[in-house]
Amino acid sequence: MRVYLDNAATTRPYNEVREIVDEYNDKYYANASSLHSFGREARKGIEWAREEIAGLINASPREIIFTSGATESDNWAIRGAAYHNKNKGRHIITSAIEHHAVLHTCSQLEKEGFDVTYLPVDSDGNINIRELKDAIREDTILISIMAANNEIGTIEPIKEIGEIAGKKGILFHTDAVQAVGKMDIDVDKMNIDLLSMSAHKIHGPKGVGFLYINKKVILDVFMQGGGQERALRAGTYNAPSIAGFGKAVEIMKKSMSDDVKYIEKLRDYFIDDILKNVPDTILNGSREHRLCNNINFTFKGIEGEAFLYALDLEGIACSTGSACTADSGSESHVIDALGDSNKFEVGASVRFSLSKFNTKEEIDYTIEVLKRTVERLRKLSPFY
Known part of the structure; x- marks a missing residue:
């Protein structure tokens, strides 16, 4: 998929x-x-x-x-x-x-x-x-x-x-x-x-x-x-x-209200499952005042680019931050500004952003892949 x-x-x-x-x-x-x-x-x-x-x-x-x-x-x-x-x-x-x-x-x-x-x-x-x-x-x-x-x-x-x-x-x-x-x-x-x-x-x-x-x-x-x-x-x-x-x-104007509700439902389903089942995970950003399509996690003990490429090999496209700075190799200034409570000594911050075209089947597949990828990379990591 x-x-x-x-x-x-x-x-x-x-x-x-x-x-x-x-x-x-x-x-x-x-x-x-x-x-x-x-x-x-x-x-x-x-x-x-x-x-x-x-x-x-x-x-x-x-x-x-x-x-x-x-x-x-x-x-x-x-x-x-x-x-x-x-x-x-x-x-x-x-x-x-x-x-x-x-x-x-x-x-x-x-x-x-x-x-x-x-x-x-x-x-x-x-x-x-x-x-x-x-x-x-x-x-x-x-x-x-x-x-x-x-x-x-x-x-x-x-x-x-x-x-x-x-x-x-x-x-x-x-x-x-x-x-x-x-x-x-x-x-x-x-x-x-x-x-x-x-x-x-x-x-x-x-x-x-x-x-x-x-x-x-x-x-x-x-x-x-x-x-x-x-x-x-x-x-x-x-x-x-x-x-x-x-x-x-x-x-967009004709379907915006329904689209937002649909995307929010997928977002919350994704977030709840990962926070419940993947330990040492932080949700970055406000849970209450949050865009309907945005999910940003930090996973302890994992390097960001390795995680991104591992998901890509499974057919999943996501981001380690803003696409405009993806090639810079620098740490996200946004995650850095959140303070130490949003950081691990070593950790991958990954953004998943949804649209009206995504399905629950796609989210289920992503959750499944994400869980086993985190587990596999943590076993290989000297920092976890």
Whole structure:
């Protein structure tokens, strides 16, 4: 059996998404910025997708700006806000467990004279609201906290963060890559000024995302060139992928509630079985405030890559952390930030991430393989 449990890294596109991408490549292939009828036909798909996405997060279509993905969106949101508001202040607040698209951007800004506060998290991966309030200064111009963590699935209190930022007149950005489609996001009720998202996390195409920019917010232009996206983000429109993004959102909105309940049931079944039957195992992340599809365990006495390859040989795809840093060979900064209570002297931290396409039979098979793999590797380990 082959079981794909790495949906936090990327998801299988819907059949309908592949069909509309092919259609736009074959039939509506014209440059969507062109004024002739061919161009106008391609542009219709883009504007339809913009409306679908805006409706998903309760935004205006004009507030949705298409990008190449969430990495670009994160970079633009943080850099654009920092550069435009540098005369007001140079202080940014983020968390220690953000995606590297945020952390590396903040690190670069520090080299350029900005000051960044990295909020710690508790053993479940939650930031402390009191510590956030205490970190705010007169020169704070931006708070960037992810909606939900990509490695451990912990959901952050973004509504409370948005309220705090709004009262202080500070811009609030959230990386919502893992959250959109798995929890309700309302940019108005949550007082979100900037939000990043990628299509390939919700069964859409790779290479396309968006940045929500509240109509009251001004950012420095990220990419110069033509006048695309209201002259905010230049570059020829990726019409096929944008249309595919719109189709993925259209499909997702129709079944999101049922899908979340189904995936949660599989997740809890998986977690309960492993914690009951595999000793010396830690569940990383909050059990209560957790994404429906995320499972992250640390197994004592096992090396991570050996465990990953052993599961791969059994046909199971999972991850030792964020797919964006899988080749770096470095320890997960997220697991490290959780503190010593979430660690063994030697242990493998493994993420399993589910989708609506997974079945109970697949989960049963994975549990069976996981149990015997842990037992086998521990017998071989000098650290257990």
